Amino acid sequence: MRRGRPFLALAAAETCSLSGTRLSTIAIPWLVLSTTGSPVLTGLTAMMEMLPYVVAKALGGPLIDRVGARRIAIVCDSASVAVVGLVPLFDLFGMLTVPMLLPVVFAMGVLRGPSDAAKQAMVPDIARLAKVPLERVTGVASAIERLASTAGAAGAGALIGLIGPGQALLVNAATFAAAALIVAVGIPGIRGAPELSGAPGARLVERASYLDDLREGWRFLRGDAVLVSIVAMVAITNLLDQAYHAVLLPVWTRDSGHGPELLGAMFAAFAGASIAGAAIAAAIGERMPRLMVYTVAFLLTGFPRFLVVALDAPLGLVFTTLAIAGFASGFLNPILSAVIFERIPKPLTGRVTSMNAALCFALIPFGGLVGGALISTIGLAAALLLTGFAYLAASLLPLGLKSFRGFDRSVADAGASVSRR
Numbered sequence: 001m002r003r004g005r006p007f008l009a010l011a012a013a014e015t016c017s018l019s020g021t022r023l024s025t026i027a028i029p030w031l032v033l034s035t036t037g038s039p040v041l042t043g044l045t046a047m048m049e050m051l052p053y054v055v056a057k058a059l060g061g062p063l064i065d066r067v068g069a070r071r072i073a074i075v076c077d078s079a080s081v082a083v084v085g086l087v088p089l090f091d092l093f094g095m096l097t098v099p100m101l102l103p104v105v106f107a108m109g110v111l112r113g114p115s116d117a118a119k120q121a122m123v124p125d126i127a128r129l130a131k132v133p134l135e136r137v138t139g140v141a142s143a144i145e146r147l148a149s150t151a152g153a154a155g156a157g158a159l160i161g162l163i164g165p166g167q168a169l170l171v172n173a174a175t176f177a178a179a180a181l182i183v184a185v186g187i188p189g190i191r192g193a194p195e196l197s198g199a200p201g202a203r204l205v206e207r208a209s210y211l212d213d214l215r216e217g218w219r220f221l222r223g224d225a226v227l228v229s230i231v232a233m234v235a236i237t238n239l240l241d242q243a244y245h246a247v248l249l250p251v252w253t254r255d256s257g258h259g260p261e262l263l264g265a266m267f268a269a270f271a272g273a274s275i276a277g278a279a280i281a282a283a284i285g286e287r288m289p290r291l292m293v294y295t296v297a298f299l300l301t302g303f304p305r306f307l308v309v310a311l312d313a314p315l316g317l318v319f320t321t322l323a324i325a326g327f328a329s330g331f332l333n334p335i336l337s338a339v340i341f342e343r344i345p346k347p348l349t350g351r352v353t354s355m356n357a358a359l360c361f362a363l364i365p366f367g368g369l370v371g372g373a374l375i376s377t378i379g380l381a382a383a384l385l386l387t388g389f390a391y392l393a394a395s396l397l398p399l400g401l402k403s404f405r406g407f408d409r410s411v412a413d414a415g416a417s418v419s420r421r
């Protein structure tokens with residue numbers, strides 16, 4: 001039970017911060033869309049948060065390795081309380097305009113990037129403390145992520161409809177405060193591994209400069225064909241998902257005569273069904289044929305969601321499709337996380353996982369702009385079909401790239417292969 005306490009604490013902290021983040025990802029686009037009526041401005045606002053998020057996540061990796069993931073998570077989540085709290089404060093005094101909102105969402109992205117990377121970097125150590133397979137820990141973590149997203153999305157629609165999108169972010173600020181407190185109290189300081197240079201096959205060296213740490217993480221990442229393939233595929237699908245979530249689906253909801261309650265319910269249906277998929281992945285993840293499950297899950301997760309909305313299908317069919325897609329998506333993160341963590345030596349965990357995550361997120365800042373621009377030029381239905389077919393093409397990459405065959409080759413301990421001469 002004692003071994004499991006740090007994992008329970010991390011799970012609770014993730015539940016708090018992710019549920020609040022899901023609320024803000026619905027509240028802020030709806031705020032801009034309902035205020036300005038502009039899909040382009042809605043996409044621009046999403047970009048202003050995600051661009052610094054990606055950059056801060058990439059640059060924060062060496063800092064996580066040096067200072068410690070726990071400390072970074074506590075500091076960033078604590079600072080997020082004050083930053084997110086500015087939105088309801090401006091709203092209260094009638095000052096919440098798009099020019100006032102953009103610097104706030106920029107700061108939100110700067111803080112959220114390192115915080116998310118730090119929590120992810122703690123996973124391998126917590127798995128070792130709990131003495132359970134990495135797939136099980138990543139599967140449970142993914143199930144918790146989906147549960148938090150479900151609660152955040154479901155609550156967001158009702159809360160926005162009740163008190164408005166600006167005041168709804170008070171809850172987001174409270175969730176960041178709870179996450180910082182839980183990490184501070186529930187997760188012990190974890191001793192870092194000795195610093196390596198040129199891993200794998202490296203020797204112990206004195207600590208390099210911060211820039212050298214970044215280069216080392218980049219060299220390791222680009223030298224692993226499996227990680228490079230993951231980055232390419234996930235970056236493309238994340239771009240399309242962001243266009244869907246930040247602009248395409250909110251505009252479809254508004255144009256169909258519905259409010260934020262329906263938007264939140266659709267997000268909740270997807271995330272809620274994904275809990276079951278992630279739970280199954282947690283239970284049997286180490287026995288699954290990774291590549292096959294990963295490919296099928298992506299095919300079910302992507303294209304059908306875009307198609308049913310583009311065709312203005314009945315809401316019953318839309319929700320059924322979202323539930324199937326959500327269930328399939330629950331298998332993705334446990335598989336990806338296990339593959340990634342297995343391939344990275346412990347001394348490089350912070351910088352490589354941060355670099356990997358940042359590159360996977362690199363196109364997200366432009367997703368909202370892509371969605372807004374497509375709607376403005378070719379219309380909503382055509383934009384949904386175009387992005388849906390692009391998602392389908394990306395989902396077929398594992399069948400065409402040989403580098404994905406490394407998914408099913410388990411690396412028991414990447415750090416064990418590092419020589420210490």
